Amino acid sequence: MGEHRPGVTVRDVAEKAGVHPGTVSRVLNPGQRHRISEETALRVEQVAQELGYRANPLARGLRTRQSSTIGVVIPDLTNPLFPPMVRGIEDYLHPLGYTALLTNTDSEPQRELRGLAALTLRRVDGFIIAPTSANLRIVEGMINDGVPVVLVNRSIEGVGGFAVTPDDRQGASSAVEHLVALGHRSIAHVAGPQSLSPGQERYRGFLQAMREHELPVRKSLVTFAQSFAGGAGVAPARELLERGEQFTAVFAANDLLALDCIKTLKAAGLRCPRDVSVIGFNDMPYADQFNPPLTTIRFSHYDIGRHAAEMLLGEINGERSSPRTLVLSTELVERGSSGPPALPSRSRGSA
Amino acid sequence: MGEHRPGVTVRDVAEKAGVHPGTVSRVLNPGQRHRISEETALRVEQVAQELGYRANPLARGLRTRQSSTIGVVIPDLTNPLFPPMVRGIEDYLHPLGYTALLTNTDSEPQRELRGLAALTLRRVDGFIIAPTSANLRIVEGMINDGVPVVLVNRSIEGVGGFAVTPDDRQGASSAVEHLVALGHRSIAHVAGPQSLSPGQERYRGFLQAMREHELPVRKSLVTFAQSFAGGAGVAPARELLERGEQFTAVFAANDLLALDCIKTLKAAGLRCPRDVSVIGFNDMPYADQFNPPLTTIRFSHYDIGRHAAEMLLGEINGERSSPRTLVLSTELVERGSSGPPALPSRSRGSA
C-alpha cells in the first residue's frame, strides 16, 4: 500500500473513490485543490495513496505543454568544471519534480545546435547553457523569443538575460595581487579565448590589477589560448617562452591551461615554482594533488549550478524578483605552484 | 526550409500533403513505411521536410508506451569515474534518438530507491545502473520482472543479468605482477568494500597473483575500505601502518584510495615511491598529473558506458544475440608511484 505502481491512472483512482477523473486531477493539483470539498479531497487522496497512484508526466506534459524537464547544455561533462555544476542543478531540480536533460557540445557549434534542437523537441521548459561563442547570437535569439534561459559561467555582453558566473574580474585581480605580494613584477598571462566572457573578464582583471600596482603590461607577456580545454595551453606557453621575454610568474586563465603551462615550462627546463610561479583559475577537483599543488582561484561550481537552476525555475514560473545576473565571489587558494621569484625584482621605494 | 519548427504536427503535414494524419505517421515510421505507395510517401516526406516537422516524443511515447529515454543511476557524477562513462552512454544514445536521464544516489540506498522510482515514473525504457550493494536485491527483482537493465562496473553474482565491467581480477593480478617484477615481496592491499563485485574481484585477483608467485599473504597486510570514495582510504592505510607489519608496496583497490594511501603514508614520514610503492585502479583523469604520477590499472570508462548503452538498446529491442556480461580488458599504466623497493627483499633462488 502506498508503493508506487506505474500502471495506475486517474481513472482507476476516480472509480475507486466514486468520483470523476477530473475531480481526481483537481485534488492532486495544488492550484485546484481548494476548489474541492475537503471531504472528497481527503477521500481521493486516501485512494490515490492506497493505489500508489503517481501522475504520468508524459501525459500531463502533453496536455499542459510543460515537461517538468530542463535542458542542460555544456561543452563537455568530462571537463572537471561541469560535474559539480550538474550536481548542483540536479540537486535543486529533483526535489521539485524536475529532471535535467544533458547535452554535450564539445564546443562545436553544430553539435550545440543539434543539442538545442533535440531538447526543444523534447519540450524542455527551459535551458541552462554554457554556450559556445559561435552560437551566442542564437542563444540571444532564444532569449528574445521568450525561451527561459540561464547562462552559466559565461554571460552575453549587452544582453539582459539571466546568468550565473564567478566574479572573473575580481578573481583575476586577486591572482595578480597574490603574485605581486610574493614579489613578482614580470607577470605573464595565458589568456582564454576572448570570444567568451570568462576569457575577456579574466584578461581585464589581469590588466586592471597590473595597472593598479603600476606594473607595466607588455603585450609580449600576454598570449591567448584557443580554448579552455586541456592541451590548449601548450601553444601559448611555448609562445611565451619563444618570445624570449623574462617573466617570473604566469597567471593562466584556468587550471587546465595552468597545468599545460607547468608541463611546457618543465619541458623547457623551468621548474615551478622555483623558476616561475603559475596560478590557475577554478580550483578543479584534485588540484591539490597535482605536482606541484596548484595555486588557484576558487569558486563553487556546485553553487553556480544550484543558483542557475533556482533562477531558471523562477523565470519559468514568472517570478520577476530574481536578479538578472548573479556574480559569485571567488577566493584565492594558495598552494605549491606559487612562491617568491628566484631573483627578486627591485622592490619599489614607495607605496 | 527544413529547419526544425516545434509547433508543426502530423496534421499540418497531412493537410498540406493532402493525406490523412495516419498516413503521415506511417510514412514517418520506418516499420510502416513500406505499406505506403512510393508516390505519396515521397510527397509526405517532402512536405514534412519543408515544414520542418519533427514528431513530438511525448505524444508518441504516450501512445506507444516508449519514452525513448534511458535511466542512468550512478553513485556520484562528481566521482571522476563516471563522467566519461556517461559520455559514452550519451554518445551512443543520442544519434539513436534516445536521451539519458541521470540520477545520483550518493551510494545511499534510500536515494537510489527514490531515483529508481522517479525514473520509472518517467517511463524510462530501461536502466543503466551502478548499484549500491544494499539494493542489489531490488535491482535483481527488477531484472526478474523483465525490466531492461544493464549493470556497469559491478555485476551481481549468480544473477544472469546484463553487465559491463572491467576485468577486475585480471587487472588486480597484473598490478601485483608489476610490483613483484619490481622486486617487491611484502605487498599490502587496501581492498574495496566486499559487498560490491569490484571490491571482491580485485581482492581475489590480488590473492591469486600472490599465490602464483608463491608469496605469503598475511592477513595483517590486507585492510578494507568502507567505500570507493575519496577519503575512505585513510583509515585502512593508517591501520596498515599501526599494525607494524613491514611492507614495501600497496595495491589500492582504486585510484582514490591510492591517493589516500599516499597522503597517509606521507603524513607518517614514508615517501612514495622511495619507501613504499603505491598502485591504484581506474586511471582516473589527471592521474598522470598527481604527485607522484599514479601507477594504475587502466580501462576505458567511456567504452563501459558505450557498450552498456548498446547492450541495453539490444535488450529493449529484443535482440537476443548480445552476450550476457561483457568484460573489458585492462592495461597497466606504469608511472611514478611505483618503483623498486628501498631494501630489496631476498631474491628467491629458483623460479
Added chain:
DNA sequence: ATGAAAGCGCTAACAA
C-alpha cells in the same frame, strides 16, 4: 494503399 476512428493519461473550459 489509405482513410476513419479511437485512445494513450491527463487537464481545462464549460456546464450544471
Added chain:
DNA sequence: TTGTTAGCGCTTTCAT
C-alpha cells in the same frame, strides 16, 4: 463543488 466534454499529438486497429 463537481461532472461533462474535448483535446494535447501521436499511432494503430479496423475498414474500405
